[in-house]
Amino acid sequence: MPVEFRADLHIHTCLSPCAGLSMTPRAIVERAASLGINILAICDHNSAENAEVTKHLAKKKGINVVPGMEITSMEEVHILGLFGAVEDAEAMQTVVYENLQAGENDDERFGMQVVANEADEVVAFNRRLLIGATGLPVDRVVDLIHSFSGLAIASHIDREGFGIIGQLGFVPAGIEFDGLEISPRITMSDAAKTFSDYLHIPWVTSSDAHEIEDIGRRTTGLLMYHSTFDEIRLAMKGTGGRGIVP
Amino acid sequence: MKLVDLVDSLSLEVKTPGIDLKREVTGGYVSDLLSDVIGNAREGFLWVTLQVHLNIVAVASLKGLSGIVLVNNRTPDQETLKKAAEENVPILATTLPTFELVGRLYSLGLRCR
Numbered sequence: 001m002p003v004e005f006r007a008d009l010h011i012h013t014c015l016s017p018c019a020g021l022s023m024t025p026r027a028i029v030e031r032a033a034s035l036g037i038n039i040l041a042i043c044d045h046n047s048a049e050n051a052e053v054t055k056h057l058a059k060k061k062g063i064n065v066v067p068g069m070e071i072t073s074m075e076e077v078h079i080l081g082l083f084g085a086v087e088d089a090e091a092m093q094t095v096v097y098e099n100l101q102a103g104e105n106d107d108e109r110f111g112m113q114v115v116a117n118e119a120d121e122v123v124a125f126n127r128r129l130l131i132g133a134t135g136l137p138v139d140r141v142v143d144l145i146h147s148f149s150g151l152a153i154a155s156h157i158d159r160e161g162f163g164i165i166g167q168l169g170f171v172p173a174g175i176e177f178d179g180l181e182i183s184p185r186i187t188m189s190d191a192a193k194t195f196s197d198y199l200h201i202p203w204v205t206s207s208d209a210h211e212i213e214d215i216g217r218r219t220t221g222l223l224m225y226h227s228t229f230d231e232i233r234l235a236m237k238g239t240g241g242r243g244i245v246p
Numbered sequence: 247m248k249l250v251d252l253v254d255s256l257s258l259e260v261k262t263p264g265i266d267l268k269r270e271v272t273g274g275y276v277s278d279l280l281s282d283v284i285g286n287a288r289e290g291f292l293w294v295t296l297q298v299h300l301n302i303v304a305v306a307s308l309k310g311l312s313g314i315v316l317v318n319n320r321t322p323d324q325e326t327l328k329k330a331a332e333e334n335v336p337i338l339a340t341t342l343p344t345f346e347l348v349g350r351l352y353s354l355g356l357r358c359r
Contacts, residue, residue, distance in 0.1 A: 103284065
């Protein structure tokens with residue numbers, strides 16, 4: 001029998017300019033453990049540089065961390081790429097960096113971009129303009145995520161800014177999203193009414209945490225046999241008794 | 247051209263009371279993509295947009311824009327206004343759609359160069 005794992009599939013760390021500096025890998029893992037969350041996806045803006053350290057720390061607490069990234073498309077649509085291995089996330093990151101808007105981060109205005117280690121120490125400041133957009137159109141971002149065996153989820157589709165419907169008017173047909181994410185700003189029942197056109201695509205809901213207290217404010221239940229990335233993929237598809245539960 | 251004069255001429259609603267509007271507007275830029283504004287707007291420009299997200303303030307501040315005009319009666323959230331006050335970025339609003347507003351700004355002599 002599959003069992004239910006609680007997953008928060010959209011967490012920012014102190015690497016995201018807009019996230020709090022208290023969002024260190026260690027603090028995130030401790031908070032998630034205290035809340036009984038089983039799976040976390042680390043999805044910083046246009047970077048995955050804090051994913052590996054978080055995965056390592058989480059392993060000791062029995063939490064499965066999915067390395068990911070929240071990629072900004074050319075149209076300023078946010079798309080989550082979730083990957084089965086840190087190497088895949090890093091391969092995606094290489095393409096994202098190659099296509100990221102030129103410029104250097106402004107710590108004062110956008111916030112610091114901290115790459116941290118297991119002891120909460122600053123390893124480096126990422127100087128790239130992570131708040132910026134890539135030159136990659138939405139469909140290309142989704143194809144790239146798939147080319148690195150990842151899952152592509154349209155972020156917070158209920159949000160006007162940076163959500164796919166807000167930016168493009170609707171979810172374009174022909175883009176193979178593996179899932180759509182509903183943010184904590186709207187209840188799932190309201191979302192089901194508002195976005196009834198998109199019920200054929202699997203839905204998840206996540207915290208989009210930028211601060212410690214945000215973690216777990218929304219989670220998705222995944223019915224699976226084990227806590228692995230392949231199982232998450234199958235649960236999203238609803239294969240073999242697996243599935244998504246509220 | 248001073249921002250305060252544009253506010254008067256076009257009856258723009260001032261969403262950020264307390265911020266000095268006697269600043270020079272050197273031109274105008276219209277875009278709803280923040281990355282585009284980062285890339286192409288110039289110092290002193292007035293930015294016309296329908297985006298109300300917090301990030302508009304950071305972008306305007308980064309580029310040294312003279313202000314932001316929100317069209318179509320769009321309402322910024324409290325966080326955006328708080329940040330605008332901190333960053334000294336005037337936020338104005340109009341019930342006009344972008345096309346109408348920009349036509350009037352152009353007639354008043356504003357250019358994008």
